[in-house]
Amino acid sequence: MMFASSWSDRADDSGNARFTSQAATAEDLLKAQTVGLVNLNDYRKRRAEALDRKERGDSAGDSGASTPLDGASTPKAVFKKKRKVAAKGKLSFGADDDEDTENNFSKTPTPRENTPGSEVEGKVARKKLGANSSIGLKPRVMTKTALQREAQHAELARQDFLVMREAVKATEVVIPFVFYDGTNVPGGRCRIKKGEQIWLFLDKARKVGAELGVGGDKSRRDWARVSVDDLMLVRGEVILPHHYDIYYFLFNRVTGFDGPIFDYSAQPTKASPSATDADAEKDTAAYDPLAQPLKKKSKESSIPDEELEGFHEDPSTTKVVDRRWYERNKHIFPASTWTEYAPDKDLSSVQRKDAEGNAFFFT
Incomplete structure (x- = not known):
């Protein structure tokens, strides 16, 4: 059995705390956890835990966080508040996916270029369409000028047919x-x-x-x-x-x-x-208005x-x-x-x- 440090020693140490470093040492952590008579095995176990916590605290760089000396056995864990992602416009049937979105907001989204669907869309968009060789007529631009030209050609063809x-x-x-x-x-x-x-x-x-x-x-x-x-x-x-x-x-x-x-x-x-x-x-020059139709000479x-x-x-x-x-x-x-x-x-x-x-x- 070992006798831990007395209350007077801790009072002297606390009186000079303002002039000492605020960083908790492994000895301070051990003093805070052992009060009175402690079994040797428990003392060694707590001393190993204090050293381990001190090493983990130094490696994380948490110099401002010190172990309280007011007799608390276990320090409270500090939790960081999760940042909420601003909700974008969603469909009515997408309400069920809100929880999955909040839980997975820290994951890196997969680029659209790596998805199979985007590759297919990209290939279709980049495909060059050639002329259809089975069609004999070439496509024409249906502009106002082209329509007028086509109407003029149709009228000329109609007049030629009437003459023929x-x-x-x-x-x-x-x-x-x-x-x-x-x-x-x-x-x-x-x-x-x-x-x-x-x-x-x-x-x-x-x-x-x-x-x-x-x-x-x-x-x-x-x-x-x-x-x-x-x-x-x-x-x-x-x-x-x-x-x-x-x-x-x-x-x-x-x-x-x-x-x-x-x-x-x-x-x-x-x-x-x-x-x-x-x-x-x-010919109007040879026209005779007084000539009777029955007496007109037909041209043979x-x-x-x-x-x-x-x-x-x-x-x-x-x-x-x-x-x-x-x-x-x-x-x-x-x-x-x-x-x-x-x-x-x-x-x-x-x-x-x-x-x-x-x-x-x-x-």
Whole structure:
């Protein structure tokens, strides 16, 4: 057993404390923890603890913190107040993550460049897009100037098409034909423009029949009295309505049972009138306002019939038929095979049948 230092010794030491160093030594720590009789083993243990605390205090550099000498057995630990991180704007469902954010505020955040998602985004952003070779048209800038230029080109193209269409409609063709009343009666040839309608061709054919006297003298008078409404034009085996013009069949490439109804060109040919000829017809210097329309001299084409389209066609392809005869014999071949043209019907793919619904063996 050892006897620790007395209260008088500590009083003397405390009286001179103002003149001594404020840093607690290992002996001071040992005196503060041992009062009265102490077991030798406890004394050695506390002395080792005092030395250990002194060494740890010197290494940490905590020179201002001294061990109290007022008899406290264990010094109070000093806690540092945690600094709160200012909360940023969060979503409503992010309230559950507040505690995790406060507990992990001292951790170093992982840079966004090191995350896998950022690498993928970076690669996509840096990818250079090339031109699509499968697209034939190049992209155009849709600015006001470009739109105006495109509208001007479209207007010029429209005007060019109108001029070309008028030139084609003014082109003359020669159509050989026959009068049909069960047999083919030669009728001759009619010269007509592509822009003229079917009824006008029938009127010219009627005049040709009256001049030729088809069927004798009595038939000549009948041809002179017959109306255009009583005549039909059968092209191949298709009955053409009166109000259609020839250019309609050319422009739309209308086909019959055996091919195009009119196999003429839909583009200007050498027989097409030029722009100078059209201006000559509209010359105001040669215009006579007192001239009667019936007495005006029509300008004949200088191109002979042999050089016009259709001159070498088979006359039996174009038939001029009396409608009254057709109504009496439309159940008899070949009138039973004739079909009236309709725009919504594709004759090239129609299965041909007779009046009783029997399919023809040659189709």
